Amino acid sequence: xxxxxxxxxxxxxxxxxxxxxxxxxxxxxxxxxxxxxxxxxxxxxxxxxxxxxxxxxxxxxxxxxxxxxxxxxxxxxxxxxxxxxxxxxxxxxxxxxxxxxxxxxxxxxxxxxxxxxxxxxxxxxxxxxxxxxxxxxxxxxxxxxxxxxxxxxxxxxxxxxxxxxxxxxxxxxxxxxxxxxxxxxxxxxxxxxxxxxxxxxxxxxxxxxxxxxxxxxxxxxxxxxxxxxxxxxxxxxxxxxxxxxxxxx
Ligand SMILES: Nc1ncnc2c1ncn2[C@@H]1O[C@H](COP(=O)(O)OP(=O)(O)OP(=O)(O)O)[C@@H](O)[C@H]1O
Numbered sequence: 001x002x003x004x005x006x007x008x009x010x011x012x013x014x015x016x017x018x019x020x021x022x023x024x025x026x027x028x029x030x031x032x033x034x035x036x037x038x039x040x041x042x043x044x045x046x047x048x049x050x051x052x053x054x055x056x057x058x059x060x061x062x063x064x065x066x067x068x069x070x071x072x073x074x075x076x077x078x079x080x081x082x083x084x085x086x087x088x089x090x091x092x093x094x095x096x097x098x099x100x101x102x103x104x105x106x107x108x109x110x111x112x113x114x115x116x117x118x119x120x121x122x123x124x125x126x127x128x129x130x131x132x133x134x135x136x137x138x139x140x141x142x143x144x145x146x147x148x149x150x151x152x153x154x155x156x157x158x159x160x161x162x163x164x165x166x167x168x169x170x171x172x173x174x175x176x177x178x179x180x181x182x183x184x185x186x187x188x189x190x191x192x193x194x195x196x197x198x199x200x201x202x203x204x205x206x207x208x209x210x211x212x213x214x215x216x217x218x219x220x221x222x223x224x225x226x227x228x229x230x231x232x233x234x235x236x237x238x239x240x241x242x243x244x245x246x247x248x249x
Pocket of ligand 1 (some may be wrong): 013014016021037038039040041042043044045046
């Protein structure tokens with residue numbers, strides 16, 4: 001079983017500068033890997049490349065051992081992707097959205113139905129399951145997007161700020177679910193701006209800066225540096241205008 005392997009990845013939007021510059025990184029089965037970086041560092045771009053929504057200019061993306069560019073549909077079956085903004089059918093209900101995703105992923109209806117019901121109950125959406133999602137709040141749409149990503153039981157989860165908009169109950173549910181999935185051997189790649197989420201959840205932290213992974217830290221190393229917030233302050237310091245005081249100097 002393999003997770004996510006990125007090698008020599010470069011990407012630019014249109015004629016802009018390289019957002020990712022020969023980036024290499026591996027997220028392993030059984031771990032939650034957090035990706036940290038300032039706004040605009042390239043996290044969403046990176047996650048969209050992994051999901052096959054963008055194509056790298058150079059380099060390779062493999063999900064569950066499958067090359068995403070060469071075999072996108074096979075890679076997609078192994079991947080659950082929560083984008084930065086929920087991508088749903090607005091004029092379908094939560095239940096109908098889940099049914100559509102089940103068809104897309106080839107989950108038989110007999111299996112999809114109880115899974116969808118369990119997910120909608122766990123996220124607190126069951127009562128509203130038959131209403132169009134265009135009438136949902138941001139947090140409710142986020143819950144549906146998470147349910148859609150989990151429905152086909154993928155071994156790799158790529159989650160772009162998945163906690164955004166979630167109420168406390170759903171946030172605690174998601175946190176426990178991600179830890180349990182990682183313990184069961186799944187590979188989880190996550191971005192989120194709140195340091196406490198990272199401190200509670202991630203096994204390793206990849207720091208993205210100027211298109212590359214400049215630090216890859218395990219929990220012990222993050223703790224030694226004073227937690228995720230402190231690690232982030234150092235990256236921000238490297239940006240220049242917000243420079244933080246270097247106490248070791
Ligand atoms: N569609 C686009 N066209 C042109 N440039 C883009 C596009 N999307 C993103 N960019 C640029 O690519 C860079 C990386 O953006 P990206 O959204 O990947 O960053 P991010 O790390 O996810 O930021 P945030 O923390 O704010 O979500 C930024 O400079 C951004 O302006």
